Amino acid sequence: MSTILVIDDVQFCRDMAAKALGRAGYAVVAVGSAMEGLTALWNQRIDLIVLDNEMPQMPGIEFLRQLRLSALWKDLPVIMLTGSAEREKVLAAREFGAAEYVLKSSSAVGTLLARVKKRLEPLALPAETVAGEPESGPPANAGQISAAVPTAPDAGVAPAGTPAAAPRPAGSEATTRDELFKAIDALAGKTLRGVVTQIISLASSPRGGLTDLVRVVRQDPLISARVFQAANSAAFVSNKGRVASIDEAIRNIGAGTVRTLAMSIGVFDAFPAGRADGADLLRCWQHAIAVAWVMDRLVPASPTAEPGIAYLVGLCHDLDELLLRQRFPETYATAVARATSLGISVRETFPDLFGLDKAGMVGRLLSVLAMPDAVAKPIQAYASNTPAACDAHPNPLVRGLQVANYLANALQLTSSQAMIAPVKARSLHQLSPQSLDLIAMRGEVLSSMTVLARLSPSEEAELFTPLLPQSPTQAWYCRQEGLSPTDPLETALRMLCRVEVHDHLPTRRGELGGCDTLVAAAGQSDAAQYAPSELAKLCRTNGKRCILLSPQGGAAQQIPGEVELLVYPCPLASLGGALKAARAAAA
């Protein structure tokens, strides 16, 4: 059954429209303000809005304008039902894509029902039937003369941001550079909303008072509704109780959370993950939010990285992949398949398949989106450098991005083919890894996704299920000196099995004890300490197998049968597979 949202501040008018629509067989949600309307939109599927204009806090036209800024609701049919047909209001409604404009009069309800009926089927029918229904049926009430054919918002000029290139048919492998440029340039105008920029600077400024922040947040109904929702979410309610005002909500969740919320909404709205895009795209978002979360805590504020910049760098670092997945799903699937079979990262396939490397893509994308240099530069540096070069990069934002990526991948917030690696202690220079609470982060990222993408319970369940199951394997994990205890490899192991962490290899016979396998992470490729032949000897003594993780670039060595060598960065799934094999051998 179609659900209609009625927004009118006058209770009698609201009730009358709701009752009439209810009698005609529609499900109706009736609210008294634009703000409540937004909350309703977030909380349930709405098929059409009946909107009054003259409302005290926010006029209907302004609500409509804000609605069209969001990719989620830019095409939602809206029928204006108002007391005034002043020229400028009617023209504004038209400009923001109101499908119909009905004057409140004694015949308004009849007219409204006829106009609604043209767009929505009141009875429960499959969506396809409704969409395919011709719009030219006669109006239900007699005596009406239609002067002009009403134009649905989606039939007009293509809204800003409509991608220029359609997805390629299955079977075609490569996407040309021109097609890619067209898709990127079509995003022009999707800059972060002014309000988002203001919130970032206010929440970041040491002088920015709460009063100013409240004032700015109030200007944007989308962000207000989300702040409200966040403050009343289970996590915050358990600490502070339910809140009833925006002021209270902002005070409870804090300026920092308001800032990150505003940024996520701003960027997510430019690249929404629709239901049709499936779980892959949602995971891509999940990865972006996870990296943003780690960056926010890992990179301390400094003159080159104001608060909020690190979060934004994390959030936007993979926008090119989001675009490729959305616009060129077939080519992207080819890229993933090629990367998996060759054991390389997906981005290494881009020059061949898209005619442009990751740095080129993301650079153009960020400039089209008008991102400041403070955000664009570190992302480009990360995209154009090898992992080893990123590890040693002088800009903490670049090194942070590398670590945050590995951590998000290790927490299974990306894909099973995502790369992981331990990080060198010196890569964390000027960073603050001690403030990371990774388990809390995993929960926060997942609940952010549920709210941002308005997931159904089944989609939520799919997203929450770990990519790789945890096994009862017990691992002795030995990390070589020079590697940081903020360790994506350890995090990955903890997600996959049970781990004992040591700074040395077992020295006595039987010391491996109840462990099924030995996992050794070498910081340098030529480390004599972890010579494969020595490890093999250790394995034979203890009757176990060993997994050796060694960085790229080591001299080729003979690897004995007891040792499985993984060259890092390596896919998460390879580590999972090696653990499984080791347990099988131990049994």
Place this chain on the structure above:
Amino acid sequence: MSQKAAAANLGRAGYAHTVAANGRQAVEAGSPTPPAVSESAASLANAPVDMASLLNTCMGDLEFLAEVTRDFERQARVHLQEIEQALAASSADDVRLAAHSIKGAAGYLGAASVRAVAHRLEELARGGAIAGAAQLLGELRVELDRAVGFLRDKAAVPGGATGDRPFGEKRQP
């Protein structure tokens, strides 16, 4: 703004539109000759509520009409009380909001004279002045009594939603 001007605005913006006078005639925007108003329509114009359209709105369902009548009466009483309180507190803004609500509801019912007085009160309060508001409130009570009396009669609603007290009668403290 005249109905014709409103229709012209809608037409220019590309919307389908209908202009109905007492629910009897419909005219297209920009029509060179206004429709002749028939005698029956003219006599109906004296009625406080546009009954033909209202019945159309209620899909001919008298039960729904009775429900609408009761809702209207109940809401009108709430808003009248709000206006009284706002006048006592000299709050022009609250007068405006309550008058706006009555105007909106009356528009829906085609209660033209109630709508007109409520609109005047709303505009007066919008300017921040409440000097002449008491007199307009009096007029509003009279028009509400007429409209609700007429509606009760047509919808066969026995008494008011909150008793049979007329709008002109002030609530006892």
